[in-house]
Amino acid sequence: MQPYFYSVSEFIAMGKHGVFVWSCWAITIGVMLVFIIYSRRQRQALIKQLTIQQARQAQRTPKVSATVTNTPLESDR
Numbered sequence: 822m823q824p825y826f827y828s829v830s831e832f833i834a835m836g837k838h839g840v841f842v843w844s845c846w847a848i849t850i851g852v853m854l855v856f857i858i859y860s861r862r863q864r865q866a867l868i869k870q871l872t873i874q875q876a877r878q879a880q881r882t883p884k885v886s887a888t889v890t891n892t893p894l895e896s897d898r
Contacts, residue, residue: 826832833839 833843835842
């Protein structure tokens, strides 16, 4: 069994196709990292936006007390 590459420099050169192969790897990994970073930032922005929306909605809705008294109205008497 003979190794395909005898040294690291031959592995990097890949029979004169190394520039193409390694640039494809670099572009692929770069795009994947950009997607990961973009997705995380979008998620954080969405969570922040939903938190703000919930706070605004909580301010708009009146608070209802837990106990309701059954007192007759003036007109019912």
